[in-house]
Every structure is written in structure tokens, then in C-alpha cells.
Amino acid sequence: MSRGDVIFRAVLTVLALLLPLLLLMIGVELVSEAMPAARQFGLSFLTTSVWDPVRGQFGALPLIFGTLYSSLVALAIAVPLALGCAVFLTEFAPRWLRTPVATLIELLAAVPSVIYGLWGIFILIPLLRDHFWPVVRPVLGHVPIFSGVFYGPSVLAAGVILAVMILPYIAAVSREVLLAVPADQREAGLALGATRWETVWHVVLPYGRAGIMGAVILGLGRALGETMAVTMVIGNRHEVSASLLQPGYTIAAAIANEFSEAVSNMHLSSLFLVGAVLFLITIIVNALARVLVWRVARGSAVGSTAI
Amino acid sequence: MRRIYGVAAAAVAGLVAFAGTVTAQETRLTGAGATFPNPIYSKWVLEYTVVRPNLRINYQAIGSGGGIRQFTDHTVDFGATDGPMTDSQITVVHGNVYHLPTVLGAVVPTYNVPGVTAQLRFTGEVLAGIFLGQITKWNDSRITGINPGVSLPDQDIVVAHRSDGSGTTYIWSDYLSKVSPDWAQRVGKGTAVNWPVGLGGQGNPGVANIVKQTPGALGYVELIYAVQNNIGYGLVRNKAGNYIQATLETTTNAAAGAVASLDATTDFRVSITDADGGDVYPISSFTWLLVPKDMTDMTKARQLLDFVWWAVHDGQKYCAGLSYAPLPSRVVQLEEERLKSITVGGRPVLPANYRGR
Numbered sequence: 001m002s003r004g005d006v007i008f009r010a011v012l013t014v015l016a017l018l019l020p021l022l023l024l025m026i027g028v029e030l031v032s033e034a035m036p037a038a039r040q041f042g043l044s045f046l047t048t049s050v051w052d053p054v055r056g057q058f059g060a061l062p063l064i065f066g067t068l069y070s071s072l073v074a075l076a077i078a079v080p081l082a083l084g085c086a087v088f089l090t091e092f093a094p095r096w097l098r099t100p101v102a103t104l105i106e107l108l109a110a111v112p113s114v115i116y117g118l119w120g121i122f123i124l125i126p127l128l129r130d131h132f133w134p135v136v137r138p139v140l141g142h143v144p145i146f147s148g149v150f151y152g153p154s155v156l157a158a159g160v161i162l163a164v165m166i167l168p169y170i171a172a173v174s175r176e177v178l179l180a181v182p183a184d185q186r187e188a189g190l191a192l193g194a195t196r197w198e199t200v201w202h203v204v205l206p207y208g209r210a211g212i213m214g215a216v217i218l219g220l221g222r223a224l225g226e227t228m229a230v231t232m233v234i235g236n237r238h239e240v241s242a243s244l245l246q247p248g249y250t251i252a253a254a255i256a257n258e259f260s261e262a263v264s265n266m267h268l269s270s271l272f273l274v275g276a277v278l279f280l281i282t283i284i285v286n287a288l289a290r291v292l293v294w295r296v297a298r299g300s301a302v303g304s305t306a307i
Numbered sequence: 308m309r310r311i312y313g314v315a316a317a318a319v320a321g322l323v324a325f326a327g328t329v330t331a332q333e334t335r336l337t338g339a340g341a342t343f344p345n346p347i348y349s350k351w352v353l354e355y356t357v358v359r360p361n362l363r364i365n366y367q368a369i370g371s372g373g374g375i376r377q378f379t380d381h382t383v384d385f386g387a388t389d390g391p392m393t394d395s396q397i398t399v400v401h402g403n404v405y406h407l408p409t410v411l412g413a414v415v416p417t418y419n420v421p422g423v424t425a426q427l428r429f430t431g432e433v434l435a436g437i438f439l440g441q442i443t444k445w446n447d448s449r450i451t452g453i454n455p456g457v458s459l460p461d462q463d464i465v466v467a468h469r470s471d472g473s474g475t476t477y478i479w480s481d482y483l484s485k486v487s488p489d490w491a492q493r494v495g496k497g498t499a500v501n502w503p504v505g506l507g508g509q510g511n512p513g514v515a516n517i518v519k520q521t522p523g524a525l526g527y528v529e530l531i532y533a534v535q536n537n538i539g540y541g542l543v544r545n546k547a548g549n550y551i552q553a554t555l556e557t558t559t560n561a562a563a564g565a566v567a568s569l570d571a572t573t574d575f576r577v578s579i580t581d582a583d584g585g586d587v588y589p590i591s592s593f594t595w596l597l598v599p600k601d602m603t604d605m606t607k608a609r610q611l612l613d614f615v616w617w618a619v620h621d622g623q624k625y626c627a628g629l630s631y632a633p634l635p636s637r638v639v640q641l642e643e644e645r646l647k648s649i650t651v652g653g654r655p656v657l658p659a660n661y662r663g664r
Contacts (some may be wrong), residue, residue, distance in 0.1 A: 052501035053472075054494065120515055149520055151465050151554025153506050236470035247506050253470075257509060260370030261472025261498045263390070268372075 027279065035272035037266060045273060051238040053262070058270035064237045064277060066155065066248035070230065071223035073159025073244065079216055081163070082170035085207075090178040091200055102175060110167035117232030120161045124234060125152040127158070132296040133245075147243045147306055153235035156244040161229050166219035177211030178204060195219040206287060217289035224282055251278040334610045339367040340374020340387030343474045343529065344594045345619055347410055347629050350389070351622045354616060362610050365574070371474055371498060378570045378597045379403070384611055386597035389474020391576035403600050405645055406575040408593035409618060411632035413530040413558040414478045415540035415590070417515065420445055421522050425457045427541040428550045431486025431581065431589070434543070436474050437464055437525060438483060438489060440504035445523060453544075467517040467526030470507025472499040476590040480526045482580040529557065531630040544582055545589040557588035558632035566637050573641065601650050616663050 041058060048059025085105060090099050108263065127151045139145040181204050189199035205212070227250075235247020236257065251274050262268045316411040322648045326353040338348075343367035369377070371388040378386030379400055382589075391406055416429055423445075433449055445459045450653055455545040469476045477498045484491040494500050497518045506521075508514040530553050533540050542550040551557050564584030565577060596615060602608040620640055623633040634642075647657050 050501065051497040054497040054501065058503075121520065126520065149463060149505065153517065231470065231509055232513070236509070238501070249507075249541075257507075258473040258499055260472075261372040263372040263375060263393075263396075263472075263498060267499075290352070 018210035021247040027276075030272055030276040030279055034244060034269060034276045037124045037273040038185055038278060040266065041190075041270075041273075045270070046277070047239055053258075053267045054263065056264060056266045057211045058266070058273075060251070060270070061275045062240045062279065063249055063254050063274055064281075065221070065240045066234070067250040067278065067281070070155050070158040070162060070175070070248065070250060071220055073155060074162030074223045075220055076215065076220060077160060077163035078170055082167050082219070085167075085171040085213070086178055087200055090275055091196065091204065091260050102172070105168050105171050106259045107168075108164065109172075113165065113226060113229040114232075116161050116165055117229040118195055120157055120231070120233035122132035125157050128152065128154075128157060128238045132248075143171070144242055145244050148246050151235075151247075152248050153233055154245050155234060155241075155248040156250070158230045158234040158250070159244070161233055162223045163228055165226060166222050169218040169222060170215045173215035177208040177215065180211070193271065210293045212291050213296060214289060217285060217292075220285055221282055224278070224285065225252055226250075231257060262275065285293060317577055319463050333361050334606055335365050336362065336364045336384045336607060336614070337367075338364065338374075338385040338387060338507075338596075339383045339599070340370050340532045341371045341378045341389045341474055342368040342412055343389050343412055343596055344387065344631070347451050347622075347625060347631050350625050350629060351614075353620070354625065355471075355617060357433065357612070362614070364483070364614065366492055367611055369444075370455070370472065372472060373476075374597065384607060387595065388394050388597060389592070389594050390477040391595060392597070393557075397399040400599075403661050405598050405600055405649070406639055407598055407615060407619075407645065408562075408575055408597055408634060409564050409615075410623075410626055410634065411558050411579075412474075412593055413561075413588055413591040413632065414475055414479070414482075414527050415530050415531060415533050415537050415553045416446060416525060417518050417523045417540045418526055419434040419518050419522060420459065421462065423457060425454075426539065426552075426560075427457065428436040428453050429541050429546065430544040431482065434486030435483045435490045438505070439493065441485070442594075448617070454531055455560070457657055462528075463635065465517075465524040466502075466505030466516050467508055467521070467524050468502050468505050469499075469510070471513075472641060474594065475511070475527065476497060478580065478590060481578050481592070484589045516529065522627045533631045541542055543589055545587050546583055549585060551586065552587045553588045554633040555627060555630065557585055557586055559590065559635055561587045561591040562593065562632075562638060565636035566635060569641075571644070575638075575645075580624075581601045598649065600648070601652070602656070603651065605651045605654075605656065606639045608649065612649060612656050613663075616643075616646055616657075616661075620663055 037058065045058065046064065047061055049061045050057050050059050052058070052060070089102055093101065103192055129150060133150050143152060185203050185207055186199055189203035194202065230250050231253035234253060236249050236253060237247035239247070240250055241248065255271050255275055258267070259271055262271060313477045334527070345366070348366045352366055355364065371390055374386040374388050374391055375396060377383045379396065381440060389449050392404065397404060416434060418427060420427070430453060433442065433453065436449060443464055443539070445462045445464055451459055477496060480494065480496040483494070484496045494503065506517055508517045513540055514526040515528055515532065515536065518526040528538065532538070532545060540553065542552055544550050561579050561582040561584070564582040564587045565579035568583070575593065575595065579591055579593065580643065598611065598615065619639050625632040645654065647661060649656050
């Protein structure tokens with residue numbers, strides 16, 4: 001190797017190590033700041049619901065629950081929509097329509113989250129409360145997840161906002177995945193007499209399973225960490241409620257709201273601890289995604305029944 | 308390429324030279340803390356550059372909690388807070404802190420009751436009852452009883468509170484703690500509390516929006532915010548039994564009423580909610596600067612005290628324009644003594660006959 005190569009290699013090695021190091025430093029800082037709260041509350045921090053800065057009593061169950069719940073609601077809404085978009089754009093849309101629509105969907109990702117929050121406050125919440133709920137109430141009124149009085153700011157509103165925010169990510173990645181499905185696969189399906197719908201459902205989607213899974217996880221990761229738009233519409237209440245119509249709270253929103261005015265050390269430490277929990281959740285979600293993608297990819301390689 | 312280097316070098320040299328001249332002449336003071344008084348502190352800093360062109364004051368509104376923490380860590384020259392430091396926090400700084408009131412703020416109840424245009428009246432008991440979730444309907448007899456002639460609907464009350472920690476919440480919960488033993492025992496006071504009921508909104512705009520958008524909502528916002536945004540608010544009954552409209556005057560009266568009963572050695576960590584007096588608005592509070600009793604740098608100390616002196620005297624005339632209530636004269640008098648007792652290494656910073664520069 002020439003001297004230039006050696007230097008080049010050294011520089012790249014340092015740069016490559018810098019990012020994992022940063023991650024490590026964030027982890028260490030979070031854990032060390034969270035230690036006082038972890039020692040004081042132990043596992044009850046994860047299982048209790050009282051968040052009382054005045055008495056120094058902190059339980060993060062509502063935050064953890066709210067984070068997962070609002071993200072799952074978002075996925076439930078966004079995944080079918082995003083997959084529908086992706087399938088339409090790759091399989092059914094006329095050629096002239098594909099690029100403009102794809103670009104517009106991706107443009108959704110460029111809207112700042114505070115704008116989504118404002119849209120949520122002024123358009124979405126009144127719409128849900130005054131037009132959606134009165135219509136749906138007679139039908140769904142006694143389903144537990146739609147119980148209670150609906151004032152507007154709620155897990156439902158947060159879920160819808162999050163769905164709109166993660167939709168472009170899932171749709172764009174899924175579209176790329178579906179575009180990468182070889183034409184042979186489709187032709188083989190059609191040659192066997194399958195309709196276009198059957199071809200998509202039985203051939204194209206299963207072929208792209210791994211990639212689509214990755215797209216969904218990417219969306220989930222974004223939903224878990226979203227702060228601004230969520231705090232503006234979720235009602236910010238430390239309470240576990242299965243009803244979508246009731247207010248809730250998420251980890252990211254609570255940290256953003258309470259950090260600057262957290263006066264006592266225990267309050268601050270509790271916020272760090274719940275931050276560490278969020279860190280852990282995202283790591284688990286990402287690890288899960290890896291495993292899923294890996295298993296699915298491997299399955300199809302050895303000739304799974306899906307193809 | 309060489310030319311670019313040349314230009315860059317010249318620019319760097321210029322910057323260095325500029326920085327050199329700056330440090331040679333200027334004193335810099337940094338402060339951090341409360342967001343509530345930020346508009347008037349910014350105004351003071353701006354106006355004070357006319358008085359002292361060579362002083363640069365950098366105030367960062369990072370929140371009261373952050374202000375106390377930075378003050379305790381000695382990373383700023385002065386702190387600012389909407390809620391006074393607790394005894395244990397003062398122990399951490401070995402008692403080396405003065406709380407110096409600068410202006411007053413008030414917090415008002417704002418509501419959205421469909422069909423009601425009259426200005427509603429509230430008492431401390433009613434507000435505490437609503438925020439505890441014990442009064443849940445607008446036509447509850449406890450509300451209609453104090454609002455004769457107003458027909459209130461059979462509508463759920465939706466409580467709106469701050470989701471972010473805030474001095475506004477401190478004043479509100481401090482008031483409720485005073486008027487309701489039940490509130491004091493179950494919730495207490497603080498910049499963030501464990502709300503029994505309600506929806507959280509971020510900042511004054513967040514709460515105001517929930518109130519505006521939700522039929523039946525009741526929330527609390529700073530008087531300044533309500534005035535500047537033309538938001539209607541209710542009257543609150545004071546200790547003397549009068550229903551009072553929050554104004555700059557009735558807020559200043561609250562401080563005068565509370566301070567009248569203080570002795571000359573007060574540390575100013577006093578709550579002026581539910582104060583005595585006839586024309587006194589009961590939900591108001593000081594906001595404080597945190598200044599060390601004994602400082603290390605004589606130049607900085609003198610500049611800082613000059614500034615604070617100016618702020619509580621000449622600076623008060625900017626209050627009205629920004630809807631802050633000015634300090635009553637008795638408080639300013641007590642503060643003058645406090646400022647004169649501040650030292651650097653045991654030597655007083657201000658001369659005994661100091662009357663401002």
C-alpha cells in the first residue's frame with residue numbers, strides 16, 4: 001500500500017468508529033444520569049402510574065404504554081395505506097402518474113412536525129370530534145377502545161397524525177422494494193393464469209416481504225421517537241387508558257415538556273431513566289427487525305412455500 | 308487556491324483583532340432561567356446598552372429549573388426563577404443567594420362555555436374543586452351560586468393545564484394550595500404537579516388553544532398572554548371577599564398587601580397569592596433574580612448590581628408596555644438595602660450612599 005492509502009484508511013477507520021462511539025457515549029450518559037432514579041424506584045418505575053414531581057414519586061407505565069399504543073395505532077392506519085400506495089404505483093398506475101404521485105407522497109416526509117401538530121390542533125381534532133365521532137359513535141360506542149367522553153386531544157388523534165407522518169417512509173421504501181421484484185416473477189404468476197390481484201398478493205408481496213418488513217420497522221422507529229406533533233395533540237396525561245378517545249402521553253413528549261423546568265434531581269433523573277427506556281425500546285425494535293428480515297430473507301432463499 | 312487561503316487568513320486575523328478589542332473594553336454578564344419574565348428582561352438588556360454601552364448581558368430563558376441548576380453550578384453570573392429555591396437547594400449553595408424580585412405576574416382563569424358571554428366569577432374553592440375533579444358540570448350549584456343572573460349549561464367541564472413545567476403552574480398550584488386544604492394535601496404546589504384531571508397543553512398557547520377549541524373547557528394562562536391575545540378571563544374572589552379583575556394595578560396591590568406584613572430582613576421568598584387587601588388580585592407572584600450574596604469578581608459584581616438597581620428603579624417604567632405589574636415602592640426600598648449588603652470577599656460592592664449611577 002502506498003502512504004496515501006495508509007492515511008486514507010486510517011482516516012476512514014477513525015470516522016467509522018466515531019459513530020458507534022457516539023452511540024456508546026449517549027448510552028453511558030443516559031444510564032449514569034438515570035442511576036439515582038433506577039436505584040430509588042427499581043422495577044416499580046416500569047409498572048406504576050403515579051408521576052408526581054411534588055412528592056418525588058415517579059412511575060413511567062403511562063409513558064411507556066402511550067408510546068407503544070400511539071405507535072401501534074399509527075402502524076395500523078399507515079401500513080395498509082402505504083402498501084396500497086406502493087402496490088398501486090408499481091403495479092397498476094399508468095406510467096405518467098407514477099412519478100408525480102410518488103414524489104408527492106415523499107414530500108409528506110419533508111413537512112416539519114410542528115406543522116403536522118398545528119394541522120392536528122386546528123383541522124384534525126375538530127374534524128374527529130365534530131364529524132367523525134358523532135357518525136361512528138352509534139356503531140362503535142360500546143367497544144372498549146372507543147369508550148368514554150371524547151374531548152379531542154387523544155391517543156387516536158396522535159395515532160392519526162403519526163400515521164400521516166410515517167406513511168411516506170413506509171410507502172417510499174415499499175415501492176423501491178416492489179420495483180426490485182424481478183419481472184420474471186410477475187410473468188410466471190400471470191403465465192399460471194393468476195389475475196393481477198392474485199399475482200400481487202401471492203407472488204410480488206411475498207417476494208418483497210423482507211424489504212416491506214424493514215419499511216414498516218423504519219416507520220415504527222420514527223413513530224416511537226416523534227415528539228412535537230404528538231405532544232400537541234395527545235393531551236399529555238399520565239394515565240393508562242385502553243380507550244383511543246382518552247388522552248395519553250409518550251416518553252419523548254414528556255421529556256420535551258418537563259426537562260427544562262425539572263427542579264428536583266429525582267425528577268431529572270427519572271426523565272433520564274425513561275429516556276433510557278425509550279433508547280432500549282428502539283434498540284429492541286431494531287434488533288427485532290433485523291431478526292425478522294434475516295429470517296424472512298433466508299426462508300425465501302431456500303425456497304419457502306410462499307413463492 | 309492560494310488566493311482563497313489569503314482571504315481566509317485575513318478574515319481570521321480580522322476576527323482575532325476584533326475579539327481582542329471587544330475583550331479589552333467589555334464586561335460580559337450571563338444569566339439564565341425563567342421564561343415568564345423573558346420579554347421584559349430582554350427589553351431591559353436592550354435599553355441598558357444605552358446606559359452602559361460597554362456591558363454585554365446575555366440572558367437565556369431556559370426555564371426556572373435550569374436557571375437554579377446553572378446558578379448552583381456557577382456557570383452563570385445570575386439566575387432567574389419563577390418559583391423560589393427550596394431550603395435544601397439553598398443549602399447546596401451554602402446559603403450564598405439572594406432572591407431579588409424584579410416584576411410581578413398574575414395568572415387568570417380562562418374558559419369556553421357555549422352560550423355564555425358574561426364574565427364569570429370564581430372563588431378559590433370552586434377553582435380547586437374543578438381542578439380536583441369534584442365539580443364536573445358548569446351548572447353545578449357551587450358555580451351557579453356565585454354567578455347569579457348567568458344561565459350556565461349542563462355541560463362537562465374540561466380542565467386544561469400546562470404539560471410543560473412552568474412558573475405559571477407554580478403560581479396557580481400555590482394559590483390552590485392556600486385556598487384548599489384538600490388540594491394542598493393531595494396535589495401540592497410546584498412547577499409541575501400530578502394533575503387529578505384534565506388535558507395538558509404546551510405553553511400558554513397550548514392551554515389557550517385547548518380552551519378555545521374545546522366546548523366546556525377551563526384553563527389558566529398568564530395575564531400578559533390573555534391581555535396580548537384578547538382572551539377573556541374570569542373574576543376571582545380575594546381574601547376580603549371581593550371579586551377582582553386581574554389588572555397590572557390589582558397585581559401590584561397584591562405584592563403591597565403581602566409585603567406590608569413582612570419584616571425588613573425578609574429573604575423575599577414569599578408567596579403573595581391570596582394576599583390581604585380590598586383591591587387585590589389573589590393569583591399573582593413575584594419573579595426573582597438569583598444573585599450571590601458574596602461574589603468573586605469586583606468588576607462583574609459592580610456591573611451586575613448597577614444593572615439590577617437600574618432594573619428595579621428606571622427599568623420599571625417598561626413594565627406597563629409589556630403588561631407586567633411593577634414592584635410596589637416598599638419592595639424596591641427593601642431591595643435597595645439587600646443590594647447594598649452584597650459583597651466581594653467581604654467588601655461591600657456598592658457605596659453606602661449609592662443612589663444609582
